[in-house]
Amino acid sequence: MISQSSIDQVFETARVEEVIGDFVNLKKAGSNFKGLSPFSDERTPSFMVSPVKQIWKDFSTGKGGNVVAFLMEHEHFTYPEAIKYLAKKYNVEIEETQQSNEQKEAANERESLYLVNEFANEYFQKILHKTDQGKSIGLSYFKERGFTDETIKKFNLGYSLDDWQAFTDEALKKGYSIDYLEKTGLTIVKPDKHFDRFKGRVMFPIKSMSGRVLGFGGRILINDKKAAKYLNSPESDIYHKSKVLYGIYNAKQSIAKEDNCYLVEGYTDVIQFHQTGIKNVVSSSGTALTSEQIRLINRLTKNITVLFDGDAAGMRASLRGIDLILEQGMNVKVCSFPEGEDPDSFAKQNTLQELTLYLEENAKDFIQFKAGVLHEDSKDVPIKKAETVRDIVNSISKIPDRIKKEIYIQECARIMDISEEVLFSTLAQINKKDFQEQNKQFTKQQKAFEVIKHQQPVKKVDVQYVLERKIIEILLLYGNRVEDFEDLVLKENDKGDLILEPIIQQAKVFEKIYLDLQDDEMQFSNEQFKNLYYTIIDVLNQNPEFDLKMFINSVSQETANEITTILMEDERYSLDNWNRMNIYPKEKLNTVSQLVSETILSLRCFLIDQKVKEYQQETLHNKNDVNKNILEEVKDYSGLKMLLSRKLNRVL
The missing domain is CATH 3.40.1360.10 (Dna Topoisomerase Vi A Subunit; Chain: A, domain 2)
Incomplete structure (x- = not known):
């Protein structure tokens, strides 16, 4: 297990734009970076990275999160592996307790394949540099090719002994499963025996973009017409030769x-x-x-x-x-x-x-x-x-x-x-022919789409979901800011009519939101937003120096993905380069108090509508016995909504 202090140090040191920049060609887009999605086939950038928030969002697939989430998605790392990768990249020493045999056995199959390949990579290098056969045959070959010691070590070049079972026996001795040795292709298993695939070959490890060993290429050094000159690892869960580039x-x-x-x-x-x-x-x-x-x-x-x-x-x-x-x-x-x-x-x-x-x-x-x-x-x-x-x-x-x-x-x-x-x-002529082919494909897809379209009704916008989501966004971005808020106090004028009288009060954004929702006894309908809301309020109450980056790092991957989606929603519009057309969206930072007030007022209006609809349904079911109190309630709610709408500058 990696200690929490080591994890915190890695998060403090790592920069999301630098790490993702190793895998994706990022270009500046305002205060952010954009690039082509590494998770889908696209020609127009839909992938955004925010250095300020230290998060990323892929709008083509919906994926997002922090720097660790990217490595877990892109490189299929486990959480500890992602932390170790970042620690190595930024020269951070990590404290780690020794894994037990039970923990090793609990590693999933993909991880087991990676572990077997990593062992093989170290083994072949050791054979090349430490054994007589490795030095006289393998190392001599590389020297003849003109490779220096530095180059040989940099590319992790190795040698597999000219022995039918040398590698397999050593791997089994070290506790690696024959099942995973077979699945990586390092060992060929027959009913009555097993033997090394790369017997008597110099070895070239094939690595992913992050440096993980996916498979091997082996070159034979003797003239054997029955054996292939070059031999690659077979396809496996981690090695797909059509998706890999050597080097x-x-x-x-x-x-x-x-x-x-x-x-x-x-x-x-x-x-x-x-x-x-x-x-x-x-x-x-x-x-x-x-x-x-x-x-x-x-x-x-x-x-x-x-x-x-x-x-x-x-x-x-x-x-x-x-x-x-x-x-x-x-x-x-x-x-x-x-x-x-x-x-x-x-x-x-x-x-x-x-x-x-x-x-x-x-x-x-x-x-x-x-x-x-x-x-x-x-x-x-x-x-x-x-x-x-x-x-x-x-x-x-x-x-x-x-x-x-x-x-x-x-x-x-x-x-x-x-x-x-x-x-x-x-x-x-060529384009016309291609167009006809594409048109045929499009027609087929449209027919399939028509079937789906008729089967699935159009989904209505969930207004309460949108407003609750907006409240979470405001808390995350501006929760600790102190703002001047114009509160509306409901009063009765000389004529007996209800009016809203404005009063200016200063408060922190999260306090304002919390008190308003509490006063109106408003509850979140979305369970995830509800849990996230109380978590954020609790953190803001306890820690005046709220760190958004550390907060994202502390929650579950599912929650982090939702937070990233919320925070990066507005960033997607910068992909369209509105500034080139002299269109400059208004900055939220200048109107935080207005944004808070409008969101809360909109939620109040929506909930009033819901209450009125409930009363309407109740009167429809009891046509012969209409309660006068209900009619009075509806009248009061309608009057209140009219006042709130005036404040929101909406026409009813």
């Missing part, structure tokens, strides 16, 4: 800083580039590029430079991934190396300055590169040239931005020596 953990900060990501094919390409000094580089780990991998990069930058070998086959294979990148609305450049070279070998033979200069001079816009490669194959053959042009226009059709499309059409016309009119006509 993203080491590259994420550089990608965001440089606003560009180099995409290569293999593990050693990433490591060699990193060692040379170019750190914003990742690899698809030998798999075909996927939309999920592109979106992972899209959180950090809009710019991708695809790097690949100089051979023609490799170029054509990489061209297929370009359309996927374009579909995500990203900017693509392509750079190939001289024939016979790959990113690994080229980086090894050149200095940082030489490598940087080569990339700058040879990275071409995708349209120039694609036209060059395909044109080389089809020159002097009219039919092939026509196919090439259609192929290029098809790629251009994937681009969401219309201005970019037109510019690329013009560029294609220039390179391929063909009229723009023909290319625009071809683009229109």
